[in-house]
Amino acid sequence: MSASHGNTPAAWIAVAVGLLGFLIGSVAMMLEPISWLIFWIGVAVTIAGGLLFIVLAKLGFNVESH
Template sequence: MAHHGNTPAAWTAVLVSLAAFGVGAVGLVIGSWPVFWIGVALLAVAVVAGRVMQAMGLGAR
């Protein structure tokens, strides 16, 4: 049966990614490069968190 990514690892990665894109967009709109790069860093955190949680058994097998 397909799970369609409905796992804690997927949800965490998606929510952190959404926050990262939001922070990055705000940084671009207000013209703040440090805020933009914080958004980029958060995107990397989302990828790492998703992979770590998947390795811990909280993602799809």
């Protein structure tokens, strides 16, 4: 694995939040009838993960520890 392959706290947190957003959206799509409100909440959480990465990177959490 390369030295700059995203092994930073900012990357891990952003990926975890993004996966949570996809999970919420996926559960909403499996409900009968489809819950569009929950789906869009999942989309918002996924987008928040990307924004969270930008904020954490600006705060210095995008730096390798070694």
